[in-house]
Amino acid sequence: MPHISEEIDPTYAAACSDVTLCSSSKGFFKSLADEMVAISDVGWLQTFENVDEGKKVNAVLENKEIMDALTEVLSRIQPLHRGKDARVSYERRLAAAAALQAGDLTKALSLASQAVFRAPMTGVDEVIDSGVSLAIALWLRSEVLLKCGRPTAALEDLKMALKERLPAKMRAQYYWRMGHCYKGAGEPTRAKVSYELAGRLLGTNEEAKAQLAEDVATLDYNVQPKHPPDKTDICLTGGAKLNVPSMSKLLKISEEEHKGRFAVANSSIRTGDVLLKDSPYAACLLSDYYGSHCLHCFKRFEDCLDEAPVWCPKCSGVAFCCVKCKDTAVNTYHAYECPFLDLFLGSGMSVLTHIALRMVTQAGLNTCVSIYGKYINSNIRTVEGATLNDIEGVAKKSKIKSRRERLNRSKRGQKSFENLQEEVANKENEMSLEEKLEVKASQIYSLCTHSEQRKGGDYLKRVVMALFLTECLKKSAFFKDCEKENIQNAYIAVAELIVRNLQLLQFNAHEIYETVRGSHMFSGSKPVYIAVGIYPTGALFNHECYPAVSRYFEGRDIVLRATRPLSPGEVVSENYGPHFMTRILKDRQRSLACRYWFKCECVTCKEDWPTMKQMKSGPPYLRCPNMSCGGKFRAIPQSIPFKCSQCSTDIDKNLVRINVENVERCITLYQEGAKLMDEEKPEDAIAVMAKAIDLYHEVARGPHLETHLAQEALRSCYAINGNVHVVRTEQEEKA
């Protein structure tokens, strides 16, 4: 039987699958992968397609034709990254000083940061700056930061400059500037101590001493230290589910044959309810943002007012918002990725491929081998029903037919989703990062891969990518602690893990956004795609073209909030991109079938709702008075039906009049919400619009232009609680 993506458009489906692996226009990988498919025998590809999961890499390694061609390419892999360069650092420093002199603080800060990132580690290049380029670059940046009104960040740079052997002759200036930093940060007592130390070191320079005395005299002992405003943590409505702590108690996970697992309402849900807050198992920043955001936590440097970006000791291609983020990255994944960063970019590999690699590099070799043994190469078999037993809401378990994918999950010996989650929640607090990953891996490696639908050629490309990445890992000492006799098995385990990651990420990853706005909270604000993550529970939400939730991101965490009310048992759906407001039915169906390999049968698809452009304001569709019926009718005064066309319940004309008035009330409330947004009162706007959207759904159904526009507005209000970057005009900057 042909699969859904093939029925619709096999060429487009293949292209959609390919771009989840690598770019179709940039880099060398696409032509390498295409060449490997071209030299493979058609019969072999057919057999290969059916080779068991977890044995695909071996099958390719045993294919002489492919390996002869591939080995030659792999043997040429060499580390390639933007390293340190004392000369470039020196030049950037001069340019930064000139910009500072000219009063262009933004340019000065950017150049000074580049001087920091390009500076070799202290003592490595003694020819330029006597080996202390880093200290001098930090010294300069601290001056710029101080001028920018960021004394705490300036102080951090100063302290680091001292650690990096700032020349002793600069000590007096060092303490003097430290005094300025403390003064700026609202710590006059510390400022005074620093000024006094500077005074002792100034020797006989009377002019400088007089100036210093002025600084001491102007200290204000009434000021308070400045602290950034506290951000209140968002709480799950109804509390966290005991066995799935990232999910609200209002939800549960269900499963159906053609839909897999998905979230449904366990109790009534109201618009505005916070339903999920999940941390990623792994996440990667897009390379375009390596210069502006922390590689590890995705904070924008510009918005970290109390910290200045920190460097990687080996490369100058990435940066971190603080020492903690740097240490975490450099001691784990970045140690293995850093030598090859430019090769990865040059290969054209996708960000999903980068996460597939990150899932390995962050875990380290031992954890990877253990995960491979448990979830990919496991021969433990359990009966199919065991997987379903504990999934709530599966009423007719015995009627659900076997699905090959679920069977595969069972074969790998996985426990039920809910049991696994409980295990994770109980153990998480006492574990190391590697241990946490190993336990969370049980959830990640049960996510859908649609392996039964994947073609041999597509599989082969993924194995070639896995072999390429494993070869890079070999050359970045990832396998250094492995005993010689185990090394071949370890290579295969890692490559297989990457193949599996590449498959599951295709269907389960989330794009991560930050909202970029101008001086007004809403007008002109837009979401910007900065990173991608894989969320263990967030990946369990199915799609609808009229979604029930909207997502935003707090740092790396995903938050889902309801955009319409739901009754117990209704699907709590996300939107994977094709939304009915912006894309016509045929487009959506094609996109979902080719990109996510399923046929969407949501209500908007079945009823072919109009897009926003096609939709007109007009009489609403009122609900059938029987609340358990899905029927609706248009409230056109002259043609109100006597009975519901679906369940034949009588329709009372008086009730129709009341409900039309209710819809009019909703429209008035939406307008009030819009006004509150103009006044930049997001919480008030949410309260008003959420109430109106709840009321609308109590009496009416979609499509309804005003309600859907209100839901879009609500989405913008929710996002204000997430990652937001405010772009300031030059004038605002100066003010």
Ligand SMILES: C[S@@+](CC[C@H](N)C(=O)[O-])C[C@H]1O[C@@H](n2cnc3c(N)ncnc32)[C@H](O)[C@@H]1O
């Ligand atoms: C992010 S996963 C969602 C969780 C998934 N159902 C599972 O069991 O792991 C995406 C996959 O779920 C399935 N899916 C999502 N929405 C669906 C829908 N409305 N109808 C049928 N299948 C859907 C598709 O197979 C899709 O590739």
